[in-house]
Amino acid sequence: MRPGTAEEAAELLRVLGEEGRPVRPCGGGTKPWGPVLEGADVETGALDRILEHNVGDFTAVLEAGVRLADAQDAFAHHGQMLALDPALDGEATVGGVMATSDSGPLRHRYGSMRDLVVGVTVALSDGTLARSGGKVIKNVAGYDLAKLFTGSFGTLGLIVRVAVRLHPLPPATATAAGASDDPERLGAAARALAALPLEADCLDLDWRHGTGRLLVRFGSAAAGDQAATTVKRMGDLGLEGCAVLEDDDELWMAQRVHQRGDCVLKVSGRASDLPDVCRAAGAVVGRPALGLYWLSLPPDAGAVAAAREALLPRACTLLDAPEALRADAWAAPDPGALAVMARVKERFDPARIFRPGTFVGGI
Amino acid sequence: MDGRLAERLRAIVGADWCYTAEHQLRTYESDGLLQYSELPAVAVLPGSAEQVRACVKACADAGVPWVARGSGSGLSGGALPVADGVLIVTSRMKRVLEVDLDNQRVCVEPGVTNTAVSTAVAPDFFYPPDPSSQIVCSIGGNVAENSGGAHCFKYGFTTNYVCGLEVVLPDGELVTLGGRELDPPGYDLLGAFVGSEGTLGIATKVWLRVLPAPETVKTLVAFFDSTHAAGEAVSQIVQAGVVPGAIEMMDRTAIEASEQMAHAGYPVGRGAALLVELDGAERECEARFDEVVALCERCGSDDVRVARDETERQLFWKTRKAAFPAMGRISPNYFVQDGVIPRTKLPDVLEAIDGLAEEYGMVVANVFHAGDGNLHPLVCFDGRNAGEAERAEELSGRILDACLEAGGSITGEHGVGIDKKKHMPKMFGEPDLDAFQRLRCSFDPAGLANPGKVMPTPRLCGEVPGVYRQHPLEAAGLAERF
Numbered sequence: 001m002r003p004g005t006a007e008e009a010a011e012l013l014r015v016l017g018e019e020g021r022p023v024r025p026c027g028g029g030t031k032p033w034g035p036v037l038e039g040a041d042v043e044t045g046a047l048d049r050i051l052e053h054n055v056g057d058f059t060a061v062l063e064a065g066v067r068l069a070d071a072q073d074a075f076a077h078h079g080q081m082l083a084l085d086p087a088l089d090g091e092a093t094v095g096g097v098m099a100t101s102d103s104g105p106l107r108h109r110y111g112s113m114r115d116l117v118v119g120v121t122v123a124l125s126d127g128t129l130a131r132s133g134g135k136v137i138k139n140v141a142g143y144d145l146a147k148l149f150t151g152s153f154g155t156l157g158l159i160v161r162v163a164v165r166l167h168p169l170p171p172a173t174a175t176a177a178g179a180s181d182d183p184e185r186l187g188a189a190a191r192a193l194a195a196l197p198l199e200a201d202c203l204d205l206d207w208r209h210g211t212g213r214l215l216v217r218f219g220s221a222a223a224g225d226q227a228a229t230t231v232k233r234m235g236d237l238g239l240e241g242c243a244v245l246e247d248d249d250e251l252w253m254a255q256r257v258h259q260r261g262d263c264v265l266k267v268s269g270r271a272s273d274l275p276d277v278c279r280a281a282g283a284v285v286g287r288p289a290l291g292l293y294w295l296s297l298p299p300d301a302g303a304v305a306a307a308r309e310a311l312l313p314r315a316c317t318l319l320d321a322p323e324a325l326r327a328d329a330w331a332a333p334d335p336g337a338l339a340v341m342a343r344v345k346e347r348f349d350p351a352r353i354f355r356p357g358t359f360v361g362g363i
Numbered sequence: 364m365d366g367r368l369a370e371r372l373r374a375i376v377g378a379d380w381c382y383t384a385e386h387q388l389r390t391y392e393s394d395g396l397l398q399y400s401e402l403p404a405v406a407v408l409p410g411s412a413e414q415v416r417a418c419v420k421a422c423a424d425a426g427v428p429w430v431a432r433g434s435g436s437g438l439s440g441g442a443l444p445v446a447d448g449v450l451i452v453t454s455r456m457k458r459v460l461e462v463d464l465d466n467q468r469v470c471v472e473p474g475v476t477n478t479a480v481s482t483a484v485a486p487d488f489f490y491p492p493d494p495s496s497q498i499v500c501s502i503g504g505n506v507a508e509n510s511g512g513a514h515c516f517k518y519g520f521t522t523n524y525v526c527g528l529e530v531v532l533p534d535g536e537l538v539t540l541g542g543r544e545l546d547p548p549g550y551d552l553l554g555a556f557v558g559s560e561g562t563l564g565i566a567t568k569v570w571l572r573v574l575p576a577p578e579t580v581k582t583l584v585a586f587f588d589s590t591h592a593a594g595e596a597v598s599q600i601v602q603a604g605v606v607p608g609a610i611e612m613m614d615r616t617a618i619e620a621s622e623q624m625a626h627a628g629y630p631v632g633r634g635a636a637l638l639v640e641l642d643g644a645e646r647e648c649e650a651r652f653d654e655v656v657a658l659c660e661r662c663g664s665d666d667v668r669v670a671r672d673e674t675e676r677q678l679f680w681k682t683r684k685a686a687f688p689a690m691g692r693i694s695p696n697y698f699v700q701d702g703v704i705p706r707t708k709l710p711d712v713l714e715a716i717d718g719l720a721e722e723y724g725m726v727v728a729n730v731f732h733a734g735d736g737n738l739h740p741l742v743c744f745d746g747r748n749a750g751e752a753e754r755a756e757e758l759s760g761r762i763l764d765a766c767l768e769a770g771g772s773i774t775g776e777h778g779v780g781i782d783k784k785k786h787m788p789k790m791f792g793e794p795d796l797d798a799f800q801r802l803r804c805s806f807d808p809a810g811l812a813n814p815g816k817v818m819p820t821p822r823l824c825g826e827v828p829g830v831y832r833q834h835p836l837e838a839a840g841l842a843e844r845f
Contacts, residue, residue, distance in 0.1 A: 054705060054707070056598060056602065056705075056706065056707035057705040057706050057707050057736075058601070059705065079604070101546065101551075111519070111523060112546075114551060114554055115519060115523050122798070124798070128794050128797060128798065129794055130794045130795045130797065130798035131791065131792070131794075131795045132795065132798065132799070134703075134770075134771070134772050134790070135705070135770060136703045136704065136705055136735070136736055136770070136771050136772055136775075137516075137735050137736070138511060138515065138516075138520070138703050138732070138735040138736065138737050138772075138775040138776065139703055139771075139772040139774070139775060140508065140509050140511075140558050140772075140774050140775065140776060140777075140778055140779075141772050141773050141774045141779055141783070141787065141790055141791075142779070142787065142790070142791055142795070142796075142799055142817070143555060143558075143559060143798075143799045143802050143803070143817075144509075144522070144554055144555060144557070144558055145555070145798060145799070145802065146554075147522070147551045147553075147554025147555060148550055148551055148552075148554060148555045148802065150551055150554070151546070151550070151551055152550055152551075156550070167606075168604035168606070169604075171604065191465055191466075194467065194575075195464070195467070195487065195488075195575055196575055197575040197576060197577050197578045197643070197644065198575075198644065199577075199643045199644045199647065220647050221647070221650060222644070222646045222647045222650060225646055226644060226646065226647070266546070268544040268545060268546045268547060268548075269544055270466045270468075270543060270544060271465060271466045271467070272465055272466055289467070290545055291466065291543075291544055291545060292545060292546065314544065315544065315546075315547055315548050317546075317548060330548050330549075331548040332548065333547065333548045333549040334538055334539040334540070336532070336536050336537065336538030336539065337538050337539060337540050337549065337552055338549065339536075339538075340532070340538065340552060340805060340806060341549050341550045341552065343804075343805040343806075343808075344550055344552075344801075344802065344805040346805075347801035347802070347804055347805050348798075348801055359549070360548050360549040361549070363549075
């Protein structure tokens with residue numbers, strides 16, 4: 001099913017709600033995360049218009065099915081970007097990225113979708129079409145439902161329209177890189193770099209095959225100079241092979257690609273967890289200043305359980321994985337918070353058709 | 364109110380921290396928005412999360428509404444007490460519980476002031492959201508209002524820095540939303556709670572992200588013949604890809620009033636003053652600063668003053684921050700509005716405001732966070748003249764209409780509270796308000812937390828699923844069923 005307008009989507013969902021048919025909202029279909037559910041796919045592919053690009057205001061209003069890559073092309077034409085660079089953006093849609101709260105290296109500076117979205121329109125299972133926020137970058141009128149729907153994995157309603165804040169495209173980029181095969185040293189260096197007022201766009205960990213490096217990317221007219229200064233710091237912090245990489249696009253594309261795989265466990269942790277995550281997995285992409293790590297694991301239940309065990313009490317979410325493993329994708333929320341989440345689900349999805357039973361705690 | 368609830372509350376917090384006498388309650392009758400006042404039946408000042416929980420539970424058991432209050436500096440009447448209800452004041456809870464600079468986290472109690480958070484992590488780190496009232500306003504209040512400040516164009520708002528909350532829900536349950544880590548499992552209840560204006564519960568512990576303090580700060584003030592020219596400079600600066608830490612504008616009236624108070628040597632009679640502050644990495648800052656100076660001159664400024672040192676920078680800011688209090692020198696009373704517009708609509712909306720001021724024969728001074736289009740028109744009036752307050756109120760409402768017509772919002776940082784709830788239907792339709800109510804009911808089905816705020820008309824929560832029971836407010840004819 002492919003509604004062509006927000007109103008059509010709401011009407012379709014009302015009917016499906018009355019029938020009690022389970023629904024799986026679907027954008028580009030690039031992120032088959034969470035438990036599998038047999039249900040009707042409601043695709044956003046026909047909701048693919050960029051409704052507004054307010055160049056002077058650095059804002060845009062997009063239908064949920066707009067491909068992120070297409071939106072970025074349109075913004076780049078005016079020297080702007082949506083500062084969001086999740087792993088694979090070929091077919092990924094704005095709505096899908098929002099529903100999964102997927103993010104990439106730029107999150108270090110700009111935050112994730114929750115920090116960039118300024119308004120949302122959603123269609124609910126009783127046919128309600130509701131809007132929260134607006135299209136200005138500062139606004140506290142009403143409740144912030146955009147954040148509630150960000151990362152809700154299609155379990156509350158269908159995101160049909162999104163208003164976002166944009167940022168200027170950097171005039172130049174350069175990356176400082178420094179390596180070590182000692183996780184403790186990498187961890188200490190990452191914390192030291194994160195504590196400096198570098199104003200870097202990205203600060204990533206790339207750990208593979210028992211060795212790793214820290215990558216610090218600058219996006220400004222003075223990027224080369226900033227990277228050179230950072231390389232000196234990296235040397236002082238005991239990293240090896242420190243160098244400035246001017247032609248750095250491929251390097252950062254690789255960081256994004258390595259966030260995906262056969263079996264990827266995302267860790268909500270701390271900067272100080274870096275050595276532990278390196279010891280828990282053969283390959284890790286990390287945003288150490290944010291405490292977020294994506295671990296590539298062998299696609300079997302034992303490996304996932306062992307990594308989770310090693311990283312207790314951190315919350316670990318299984319993203320890419322074989323279907324059999326995805327039944328157990330989520331970490332357990334605080335029990336009190338889970339009770340509120342269950343009530344949120346009841347209120348927003350009264351027909352209980354949006355991916356029922358597939359979210360945390362069986363919501 | 365049933366005297367037994369007051370007794371129970373007194374037993375929880377101790378007699379010294381439970382007020383029921385009128386002279387004690389007067390202290391709390393208003394928040395920063397003085398045109399509204401109301402006496403609660405009881406005010407309590409709990410000293411711990413457990414005491415807050417017990418107080419809320421006592422209210423829940425008695426079916427009595429309550430309002431949370433931090434420092435009471437809010438500007439939308441959000442902490443206005445409910446008559447015959449309970450006021451829970453967090454000002455005694457002001458401990459900094461944990462400073463973990465290695466992970467760039469701070470954990471504080473809700474009564475800690477905004478400034479105290481930055482002080483706790485200084486000099487290497489800082490807490491970016493900086494409302495003008497930062498010396499007195501509490502973090503709990505900042506969480507409730509999603510407070511901004513002069514530096515939020517670059518750094519974002521409270522909601523971008525809160526990573527965890529311990530919250531007492533309106534039924535008296537103590538829950539933890541998020542924590543030190545980002546992306547906790549499940550729905551982003553944290554994002555829903557921050558900015559909910561005290562209607563979803565009361566925060567008893569707050570985990571915040573802090574950032575490394577910028578290497579350098581450079582500040583200038585440029586004078587223009589008109590707000591139109593200054594607005595053009597703002598547009599060109601932002602278009603050039605510069606993201607200033609702060610970019611603030613004052614119009615002729617605001618300059619005149621502020622100068623009388625701050626004595627910074629601002630040229631009275633100029634049409635607009637633009638304060639621009641760049642912060643960040645030294646090299647980038649220097650290069651961008653020269654660009655900003657050139658853009659201001661190109662847009663018609665013949666008087667650009669660069670702060671030579673921290674003292675002069677403070678003086679520039681003093682003048683900006685004096686704008687609200689200084690208005691008292693040129694007008695006996697004023698209303699502050701908090702509308703937001705898309706930045707490019709600035710000239711149109713300022714023109715509309717000028718037209719309205721003329722139509723009403725009133726003075727409207729303008730002070731605004733120009734980067735994010737957040738206007739603070741100050742509508743001046745003399746409350747001693749019959750009908751003037753009402754006309755000023757009407758004019759304020761029409762300014763908000765102009766903001767909405769331009770595609771903006773009725774409030775950028777002060778919140779809806781009691782003051783702007785009547786304007787909510789202009790911005791949101793019935794289905795939108797219905798969705799808001801779903802969230803509220805998920806947290807507070809009994810409708811006891813800060814009732815009568817945010818939503819334009821009182822609503823009750825239908826039970827899902829369940830048997831219909833009449834709510835006491837409904838029985839009293841005070842609310843209609845949602």
